[in-house]
Amino acid sequence: MSSSNFEDLSLDLQTEIVARVASTSLADYFNMKKSCKKIRYLAEEGFVYGKVCLEKIPIDAWYSSNGRISLFINQCLENENPEALFRQAMVEYFCWGEIETATEYVNSAAVLDHHGAAYLLGLMLLFHGEEYKYDGIKMLSTVKKSSCFNGSVPTYRKLLIELLRKTKIQNLDVLYYRPSCCDDRVFHGYCDACFCDFELSYIFNALDRC
Ligand SMILES: [Zn+2]
Numbered sequence: 437m438s439s440s441n442f443e444d445l446s447l448d449l450q451t452e453i454v455a456r457v458a459s460t461s462l463a464d465y466f467n468m469k470k471s472c473k474k475i476r477y478l479a480e481e482g483f484v485y486g487k488v489c490l491e492k493i494p495i496d497a498w499y500s501s502n503g504r505i506s507l508f509i510n511q512c513l514e515n516e517n518p519e520a521l522f523r524q525a526m527v528e529y530f531c532w533g534e535i536e537t538a539t540e541y542v543n544s545a546a547v548l549d550h551h552g553a554a555y556l557l558g559l560m561l562l563f564h565g566e567e568y569k570y571d572g573i574k575m576l577s578t579v580k581k582s583s584c585f586n587g588s589v590p591t592y593r594k595l596l597i598e599l600l601r602k603t604k605i606q607n608l609d610v611l612y613y614r615p616s617c618c619d620d621r622v623f624h625g626y627c628d629a630c631f632c633d634f635e636l637s638y639i640f641n642a643l644d645r646c
Pocket residue numbers: 618619624625626627628629630631
């Protein structure tokens with residue numbers, strides 16, 4: 437990036453460019469901040485925190501971190517970074533058992549079109565008890581049929597398993613309730629409820645190994 441050409445652009449456009457770089461790579465975001473004072477200033481804008489790519493940060497940083505990482509995550513949350521909100525929802529729900537707070541975070545992530553939000557909400561509904569089972573199945577089957585299923589869901593499932601293995605889970609529903617969605621006594625092929633049981637089995641396996 438030539439600094440003279442960059443300086444000629446409007447401030448909005450400069451911020452947009454910095455945000456685009458930040459949204460593709462966290463490493464590039466931090467390298468860019470070292471390049472000059474002006475870019476460092478732009479990189480601290482709330483708009484940029486809302487876009488920065490967080491994939492490379494381990495999920496347990498949302499569970500226990502301090503100093504600069506914690507400050508950075510908080511800035512991302514305050515500026516409604518969808519991935520930060522989604523991860524905070526997972527930690528609030530599974531680790532702390534803070535269902536209301538988790539619901540607020542996951543809903544905020546959903547409003548911002550985070551692809552993992554419906555997946556997490558579906559799982560939360562299944563763990564919420566028998567009366568929410570149908571809603572959970574419906575939500576997860578929508579996720580299964582969506583175009584992002586093959587790309588995003590394995591990523592979020594992996595993230596969730598990582599969280600379950602690396603942190604202390606204190607949500608009593610998750611620890612002691614084992615929802616079951618399909619009646620597999622009758623052979624019927626592979627239904628939406630079977631799919632939910634399949635997704636839940638990943639969680640149960642991860643919990644059993646803790
Ligand atoms: Zn079934």
